[in-house]
Amino acid sequence: MLRIDHLVKTYGDKRAVDDLTLRIAPGEICGFIGHNGAGKTTTLKAVAGILSFDSGEILVNGASVREDPLSVKRALAYIPDNPDLYDFMSGIQYLNFVGDIFGVPAEERQTAIRTLGDRFGLTSDLAQPISAYSHGMKQKLAVISAWIHKPKLILMDEPFVGLDPIAAHLLKELMREHCEGGGAIFFSTHVLEVAEKLCDKVVIIKQGKLVRSGTMDEVRGDASLESVFLELEE
Amino acid sequence: MMLKALFRKQMMEFGVRFLRDRRTGAQSMAVQLVPAGYGQLYFAMMALIALAFGVFGSVFNTYAGLYQAKDNDLLLSMPIPPSRILLARLTSVALLGLLYQSLVWIPAILAYHLNAGFSPVPLILQLTVGLFLAMAVTALTCLLGWIVALISARLKNKSFITVLLFLIFFAGYYVLYGNAYRILAAILANADAVGDGVRSWAYPFWQAGGGAVGHPLPLLIFAVIASLCAALTWILLERSFIRIATTSRGTAKKVYREKAVRQGSVRSALFRKELKRFTSSAAYMLNCGLGTAFLTALAVALLIFAGQVREGMDLLLDGEDTVRQFLPHIAAFALCLTAAMNDITAPSVSMEGKTLWIVRSCPVRPWDALAAKLQLHVVLTLIPQLAAGIVCCVVLGLSLPASLLTLTVCAAFTVLTASAGLCLNLLSPNLSWTNETVPLKNSIPVFVMLFGSWGFLAVMAAGVYALSLLLSPALSLAAAAVLVALFAVLLLIWLRKKGTALYEGLGG
Numbered sequence: 146m147l148r149i150d151h152l153v154k155t156y157g158d159k160r161a162v163d164d165l166t167l168r169i170a171p172g173e174i175c176g177f178i179g180h181n182g183a184g185k186t187t188t189l190k191a192v193a194g195i196l197s198f199d200s201g202e203i204l205v206n207g208a209s210v211r212e213d214p215l216s217v218k219r220a221l222a223y224i225p226d227n228p229d230l231y232d233f234m235s236g237i238q239y240l241n242f243v244g245d246i247f248g249v250p251a252e253e254r255q256t257a258i259r260t261l262g263d264r265f266g267l268t269s270d271l272a273q274p275i276s277a278y279s280h281g282m283k284q285k286l287a288v289i290s291a292w293i294h295k296p297k298l299i300l301m302d303e304p305f306v307g308l309d310p311i312a313a314h315l316l317k318e319l320m321r322e323h324c325e326g327g328g329a330i331f332f333s334t335h336v337l338e339v340a341e342k343l344c345d346k347v348v349i350i351k352q353g354k355l356v357r358s359g360t361m362d363e364v365r366g367d368a369s370l371e372s373v374f375l376e377l378e379e
Numbered sequence: 380m381m382l383k384a385l386f387r388k389q390m391m392e393f394g395v396r397f398l399r400d401r402r403t404g405a406q407s408m409a410v411q412l413v414p415a416g417y418g419q420l421y422f423a424m425m426a427l428i429a430l431a432f433g434v435f436g437s438v439f440n441t442y443a444g445l446y447q448a449k450d451n452d453l454l455l456s457m458p459i460p461p462s463r464i465l466l467a468r469l470t471s472v473a474l475l476g477l478l479y480q481s482l483v484w485i486p487a488i489l490a491y492h493l494n495a496g497f498s499p500v501p502l503i504l505q506l507t508v509g510l511f512l513a514m515a516v517t518a519l520t521c522l523l524g525w526i527v528a529l530i531s532a533r534l535k536n537k538s539f540i541t542v543l544l545f546l547i548f549f550a551g552y553y554v555l556y557g558n559a560y561r562i563l564a565a566i567l568a569n570a571d572a573v574g575d576g577v578r579s580w581a582y583p584f585w586q587a588g589g590g591a592v593g594h595p596l597p598l599l600i601f602a603v604i605a606s607l608c609a610a611l612t613w614i615l616l617e618r619s620f621i622r623i624a625t626t627s628r629g630t631a632k633k634v635y636r637e638k639a640v641r642q643g644s645v646r647s648a649l650f651r652k653e654l655k656r657f658t659s660s661a662a663y664m665l666n667c668g669l670g671t672a673f674l675t676a677l678a679v680a681l682l683i684f685a686g687q688v689r690e691g692m693d694l695l696l697d698g699e700d701t702v703r704q705f706l707p708h709i710a711a712f713a714l715c716l717t718a719a720m721n722d723i724t725a726p727s728v729s730m731e732g733k734t735l736w737i738v739r740s741c742p743v744r745p746w747d748a749l750a751a752k753l754q755l756h757v758v759l760t761l762i763p764q765l766a767a768g769i770v771c772c773v774v775l776g777l778s779l780p781a782s783l784l785t786l787t788v789c790a791a792f793t794v795l796t797a798s799a800g801l802c803l804n805l806l807s808p809n810l811s812w813t814n815e816t817v818p819l820k821n822s823i824p825v826f827v828m829l830f831g832s833w834g835f836l837a838v839m840a841a842g843v844y845a846l847s848l849l850l851s852p853a854l855s856l857a858a859a860a861v862l863v864a865l866f867a868v869l870l871l872i873w874l875r876k877k878g879t880a881l882y883e884g885l886g887g
Contacts (some may be wrong), residue, residue, distance in 0.1 A: 147500035195739045197884060217743035229733035231652065233659035235633075241640055246741045251640045258636065271635035 146171045146298050146329040147192065149307040152201035154165040154187050154353075161187040162198070163353035169329050169346065174320055176340035177333040178339075178374060179350035185333040186226065188350070189300045192224035192331070206297050219247065222291035226302040226333075228283040236278070236286050240293060247294035257293040264315055265289065288316060292323075299323060303330035305339060317343055342368040349377055405483070409490035411567045418495065419597075420574045423588030424566070426512055427581060429480040433516035434523060435548065436479025441472045441524030443801050445623075455621065465620045468516065469613075472524075476516035477509075484509045492592075496724070501593045508591045511602045514609035516581070521612050541661035556819040562871075645743060656730060657723065657755060661731070666819045670720035673838035674763035677717060681770045688774050707781040708772045709857065710851055711749050711788040712840055718764045719832035723756040724800035725825045728882070729809045729818035735885060744778035745879040749801060752872075756797035784856050791864040792836075798870035800828045805874075805881040839863070 147169040154162040157203075169175045177185050190196040192203055194214045202209060208216040209238040231239055237258070244254040262268035265285040275283065284307045291299055306311045320330050320343065334340050340347060347364045349357040356377050357364055365373050410420040445468050454464050488505045492498070541725065555562075566573050578585045583604045590598025616623075643651070657663050681688060696703050731738070738748050768789050772782035803824035810816055819825065839859060847855035 190736075193736075193740045195736055215744065218740060221740075223736070223740040226738055227733075229736070231656070231734055231737070233656050234652075237635060240657070241643075242633045242652055243741070244640075244646050245643040246645055246743060248642070248645075253643045254639065254642070255640060269634050270632075272633040273635075 146173070146206060147331060148202075148204040149188070149192070150202045150204075152188065152191060152198055152203065154184075154191055154196065160353050162191070165201070165350070165353070165355050167348050167355065167358055169331055171297075171327050171329055172324050173209070173345045174330045174343055175346040175348060176344035177331060177348050177350065178337065178340060178370075179333075180378060183350045184324075184353040185350060186302055189223070189302050189331070189333060193221065193300055195223070213235040214305055221298040221300060222294065222296040224284075224287045224290075224291050224299070226299045226306065227256050228280075228287040230275050230278075230283055230286060232274065232276040235274050236267065239275060239286065239309060240271070240290055243290040244293060251292050254293060255316065257295075258307075259288065261289040261292055263291055280353050281309055281312065284308055285312055288319070288358075295326050299328065299330045299332075301330065303334060304332055305334065305336060337369075337371045337374060339363070349374060351377060380421070387758050390776055405487045405490040406493065408563065408566075409487075409494045411791070413491055413494040413569065415570070417570050417574065418491070418592040419585065419588040420570060420577060421491065421588070422487065422508070422591035422698055423574075423581065423584045425483060425578045425593070426508070426584045426587040426757075427577075428586070429483040429487070429512060430510075430516055430519065432483050433476040433513070434519050436482075437472055437475040437516070437520050438523045438527060441520045444468055444471060445521065445524055452625065455625070460555030461620050465616055469521070469616070472520055473513060473517040476520050477513040480513060480516050481509070484512065488591075501591070504593055504595075504598055505591045506678060508587050508598060508601065510607040512587060514605040518605075518608040518612040521616060531535065538659055538661040538664060542664050542672075545661075545665055590858060596766045645747055646751065649743065650737075650754050653727070653751045653755040657759075660815060660819075662816055662819050663723075663726075666825070667723045667726065668721055668759060670718050671759045671763050672766045673717050673720060673795065674714070677714075678767035680765060681767065681774050685770075685774045689776070692775065706775050707772075707785045708840075708843060708847075708852065708856055710768070710775060710777070711785045711859075712836065714764055714768050714771065714785075714789045715836055717767075717790040718760050718789065719796060719829075721793075722796070722800050722825055722832070723759060723761045724752050724797050724827035725804055725828040726803065726818040726822055727752040727755075728804040729822060729824075730815065731872065732810050732812055732815075732818075735810055739885075744824055745882045746875055749805075749874060749878055749882060752801055753794075753797050756800065757793060760793045760797070761790060762791060781853065781856075784853065784860060787860045788856065788863060791867055795863055795867040795870065796828065796832050798867055798874060799832070800824060801874060802870055802878060803827055805878050810885065 147167075149167050152162050152165040165188060168362065177188070179185050187196060191198045192210065194210050194217055202211070203217075204210070205217040205268065206220045208220070212215050228377075231242070234242065238259050241254070243249075244251075249257070250256065250272055258271070259268065262271060265288070267282060267285050267289065270278070270282060270288070284304070288304070291301075304316060308316060314325065317339075320332075324330060324345075341361065344361055346360055347358065347370065348355060349364070357373070361370070364370070408421055408424070412418065429704075446756055451464075455461065484505075488502065488509075491505070492502065577588075583601055586597040586601040586604070588597070590601050615842075657668065692706075765786060768786045769782075777785065807823045809818050809822060839862075843855045843859045846858055849855075850858070
C-alpha cells in the first residue's frame with residue numbers, strides 16, 4: 146500500500162528525513178514513533194503530497210507521489226496534528242466540500258456523515274460554524290472528513306491529541322475496521338501504550354533516520370515498546 | 380476592524396480638505412464666524428464635529444481591540460493586574476480617537492489663528508481643550524464599542540451587516556459633504572439661534588468653545604465634565620473588564636437537520652469555498668471588494684438618473700464633437716477605475732494561511748485551486764462592471780461597436796487585475812499570519828494592486844490619448860483593448876506554468 150524508498154528531505158542544511166525506507170501492506174496499522182523534530186510530520190506530509198522532497202520515491206497503491214500526485218491523493222486521507230479547518234464553514238459545509246472534491250456520491254456521503262457523525266456524537270453540531278468548535282470537535286470533524294471518501298491509506302499525525310477517551314476509543318475502533326476492510330493506516334504518536342496495543346507494525350525514527358522497524362513483536366521482543374524506544378534514544 | 384484602508388485614506392483626505400475647502404472647510408466657517416465675534420460658537424461646532432470623527436474613526440477598532448481581543452485569555456492568565464491590561468487597551472483607543480479627532484481639531488485651530496491673528500495663550504488653551512476632548516471621545520467610543528459588541532454578538536450575518544453599515548456611513552458622509560455648503564449657509568444666517576441651540580443642547584461643547592477662545596472658567600467646566608466622563612468609563616470598565624474579556628456571547632446553537640445534497644464538481648466546490656471565505660469576512664469584503672458595491676451603485680444610479688445624465692451630457696458637449704468621440708474612452712476609464720477597487724485575488728493565497736494543507740492534500744490540480752480564486756474575482760467584478768457598462772453605453776447613446784469596444788476593454792482589464800493580483804500573491808505569500816488583517820491590509824500584493832492598477836490606468840489613458848492623435852479615437856481604444864487583453868493572456872500563461880509550480884511549493 147505504501148512504499149517509501151530512500152526518502153530525503155532537507156530544510157536548508159538540516160536533513161529532516163535521511164534515507165528513509167519503509168513498507169506498509171494493506172490491512173496494516175503502522176505506528177510512527179520518534180522524538181520531537183525527528184522527521185515524522187515531514188515524512189507524513191511528503192507522503193500526502195503537501196511537501197516536496199529532495200530525493201527518493203514514494204508510492205501509494207502503486208502510484209508515485211511525484212509522477213501522479215492526483216491518483217495518490219485520491220487514494221489517501223491526511224489528518225494533521227493541529228486540525229486547522231475552514232473556520233468560515235459549518236461542519237456540514239466542510240464535509241460536503243470534501244465530498245465534492247473526492248467525488249463522493251450524494252447518498253453515500255449522507256449515509257457516511259450520518260453514521261460517523263452519530264458515532265462521534267457530532268451530528269447535532271454539524272450546522273455550527275467550525276470557528277465555534279473545540280479542538281476535540283475539530284479533530285472529530287477531521288476524522289469524519291478523512292473517512293467519508295473511503296481512502297485506501299490514512300495518514301494521521303498525532304490523531305489522539307485533543308480527543309476525549311470515548312472519541313479516542315472510537316477512533317481506534319475505526320482504525321481497526323478500516324484495516325480489516327483492506328485499508329492501511331500510518332500514524333505518528335508519542336503515546337507508546339496506544340501504539341503497542343493498536344499497531345501491527347512500528348517504525349522508529351531518530352534525527353530523520355530509521356533506527357528500527359518491523360512488526361510489533363519484532364521490534365519490542367520481550368521488552369516493552371517504551372523501553373526499546375528509550376534505549377534507542379540514548 | 381472595520382476601519383479599512385479606504386476609510387482611513389478618506390479621513391486623512393478629509394483633514395486636509397477640511398482646512399482648505401473654500402466652501403465647506405474650517406477656513407470658510409472661521410472666515411464668517413470668528414471676525415463676527417462668534418468664536419465660541421465656531422469652536423463649539425468644531426468640537427462636536429471632532430467628537431463625531433474621533434468616535435466614528437475609532438469605535439470599530441475599540442470593538443475589536445477592547446471587546447474582541449483574542450489574547451485576553453492569555454494576558455489574564457499572566458501575573459498582570461487586569462487594570463494594566465485595560466489601561467494598555469484604552470491607551471491605544473484614546474490615541475486612535477485623538478488621531479481622528481485631530482483631523483478636525485488641528486485644522487480648526489489653524490483656521491482660527493489665520494482669521495483672528497496668532498496668539499500663544501489661546502493656542503495653549505485650544506490644545507488643552509483638544510486633550511480633554513480626547514477624553515470625551517474615548518468615553519463615548521468605549522460606550523459605543525460596547526453597544527456594537529452587544530449587537531454584533533446577536534447578529535447572524537455579521538460580515539454583511541458590517542459591510543452594509545460601513546457603506547451607509549460612507550454614503551452619509553458624501554451626502555453630508557455634498558450638502559455641507561447649504562448647511563453652513565443656514566448656520567451662518569442664523570448664528571445667534573444656532574448658538575442658543577448649542578448652548579442648551581450641547582452644553583459641554585459650548586463650554587469647550589468658550590475655553591478655546593481663551594476663557595478659563597468654561598475650560599474648567601469642560602475639563603471637569605470630560606474628566607468625569609472618562610473617570611466613570613474607567614470605573615465601569617475596570618469593574619467589568621474580566622467579565623467582558625472572558626464572557627462568550629455566542630449566538631444560539633443551530634441544530635443540524637439532514638437535507639438532501641447534490642454532488643458538485645471539484646471546480647464548483649473550490650469556487651464555493653472561495654466565495655464563502657470572501658463573504659464570511661467583512662474585512663475581506665471591505666478591503667478587496669468595494670468595487671463590486673460601487674459598480675452596482677453606479678449601474679443603479681445611471682438607471683435612475685439616466686435623463687439628467689443625458690441632459691447634462693448634451694449641455695456639456697454641445698458643439699464639442701471631438702470630446703464626444705472620446706465618450707467610450709471616458710466610460711471605459713471610469714468603469715475600470717471603479718473595478719480597480721477590487722483586488723480580491725491579491726491576498727487570496729495568503730488567506731489560505733494554516734488551512735493550505737486541506738487543498739494540498741486533496742486530489743486537486745494546482746491550476747484548479749488558482750482558477751477558483753481568479754473566477755471569484757472575475758465573477759464579482761465583471762458582472763456588476765458589465766451591467767454598469769451596458770447601462771452607461773445606453774445612457775450615453777454609444778453606437779454598438781463603440782459599446783462593444785468599451786465593454787471589451789473593461790472585461791480585459793478585470794481579467795488582467797485578477798491575474799496580476801494572483802501573480803503578486805504567489806510571488807509574495809504570507810501563510811503564517813494570526814490576524815487576517817495582515818494579509819488583507821499590510822501586504823505588498825494588496826498595496827501594489829490598489830495603487831498599481833490605478834497607475835496602470837493612468838499610463839494607459841495617456842497612451843490611448845497619444846495614440847488617438849495618430850490613429851482615430853476608435854482605433855486607439857481598440858488598440859488599448861488588444862494590449863490589455865494581451866497582458867492578461869500573458870499573465871494567465873505565467874500563472875498556469877510558473878504560478879502552479881509556486882503554489883505547489885508553498886508550505887515547504
